[in-house]
Amino acid sequence: MRKITLLKQARERLFQAGIEDAAFEANLLLCWACGCTRMELLQRDIIPDGSVEKFQMAIQRRSAREPVAFIIGEQGFWTLDLHVSPETLIPRGDSETLLEALLHHRPDRQAVRSVLDLGTGTGCLLLAALTEYPQAWGLGVDVAPGAAALARRNARRNGLSERTAFVAGDWATAIRGQFDVVLSNPPYIEHADMAHLMPDVVEYEPHRALDGGDDGLVAYRILCRSLPHLLSETGCAVLELGVGQEKAVTALAEAAGLKVLECRKDLGGVGRALVLAFS
The missing domain is CATH 3.40.50.150 (Vaccinia Virus protein VP39)
Structure with missing residues (x-):
């Protein structure tokens, strides 16, 4: 699936769920689903099916207002x-x-x-x-x-x-x-x-x-x-x-x-x- 389409759909779903920074969180979760950095994601056009499924599940969870940190399982501190x-x-x-x-x-x-x-x-x-x-x-x-x-x-x-x-x-x-x-x-x-x-x-x-x-x-x-x-x-x-x-x-x-x-x-x-x- 094309990255631009996937992100557009995710942003709209998160925004409708009341997520203020929908674009940032959609990019963050797609990086997590793909196992790549933001720079690496910029260089991709097509997202493989396995990553698409993982990403869409993450968006579903975030739309239910589950915190991003719980979805990805980690958080930076200090x-x-x-x-x-x-x-x-x-x-x-x-x-x-x-x-x-x-x-x-x-x-x-x-x-x-x-x-x-x-x-x-x-x-x-x-x-x-x-x-x-x-x-x-x-x-x-x-x-x-x-x-x-x-x-x-x-x-x-x-x-x-x-x-x-x-x-x-x-x-x-x-x-x-x-x-x-x-x-x-x-x-x-x-x-x-x-x-x-x-x-x-x-x-x-x-x-x-x-x-x-x-x-x-x-x-x-x-x-x-x-x-x-x-x-x-x-x-x-x-x-x-x-x-x-x-x-x-x-x-x-x-x-x-x-x-x-x-x-x-x-x-x-x-x-x-x-x-x-x-x-």
């Missing part, structure tokens, strides 16, 4: 390529703000020796941090066994298996010990707002990783109570925040005896990464 699955949230660029904040406040790449990631999901935050701190080892914790298994797989993919461990367990009870760095992207969507999320999110990504309770702060209360016991004396924590949560989470942290070093904004101007340490 300098990593990561496997993804419906067991976890898809890593997002906003979360890279946590790593930028961490590197600013802990610039000595040799000094950080231990990193804890609470609610590790794909392992994206932990694995990215370990690529920046070569002397560190890391522990990732997630309540879902499937998420811990996926993070373990991502550690293998990125050559970090020997410096990581992943366990399934509850944040409040699973961990003992102190760490130089604690990272977390907890569930922070207010329960009443869950129904208003994009269908790509609410219909496909795990609600346990999104729903932060009635006020969106349930996980932060647990984190702020736990951090004084988990941080080393000179350690720092970096927590991801939702829109408008800086003041409330700051109050929880200060009540637990922690000091806010910074609330770093993401590219959209949202206060996204709250950096905490001992007063």
Whole structure:
């Protein structure tokens, strides 16, 4: 089938399904179906039948608002390529703000020796941090066994298996010990707002990783109570925040005896990464 016809049909179907960047996503999925780069795709006119069938199935799934990352099975984050699955949230660029904040406040790449990631999901935050701190080892914790298994797989993919461990367990009870760095992207969507999320999110990504309770702060209360016991004396924590949560989470942290070093904004101007340490 001719590429130009195939892409035109796909763009129209995606646009009708409410996909804003239909042209870009159609090209991305065709590259995936053909197993080629965008440059290689430009040089092709005819798409073989096997790739056409794979592409059309992908377009059908995307038209049902399944995220592209779940269709192709992977997502880039920081300098990593990561496997993804419906067991976890898809890593997002906003979360890279946590790593930028961490590197600013802990610039000595040799000094950080231990990193804890609470609610590790794909392992994206932990694995990215370990690529920046070569002397560190890391522990990732997630309540879902499937998420811990996926993070373990991502550690293998990125050559970090020997410096990581992943366990399934509850944040409040699973961990003992102190760490130089604690990272977390907890569930922070207010329960009443869950129904208003994009269908790509609410219909496909795990609600346990999104729903932060009635006020969106349930996980932060647990984190702020736990951090004084988990941080080393000179350690720092970096927590991801939702829109408008800086003041409330700051109050929880200060009540637990922690000091806010910074609330770093993401590219959209949202206060996204709250950096905490001992007063």
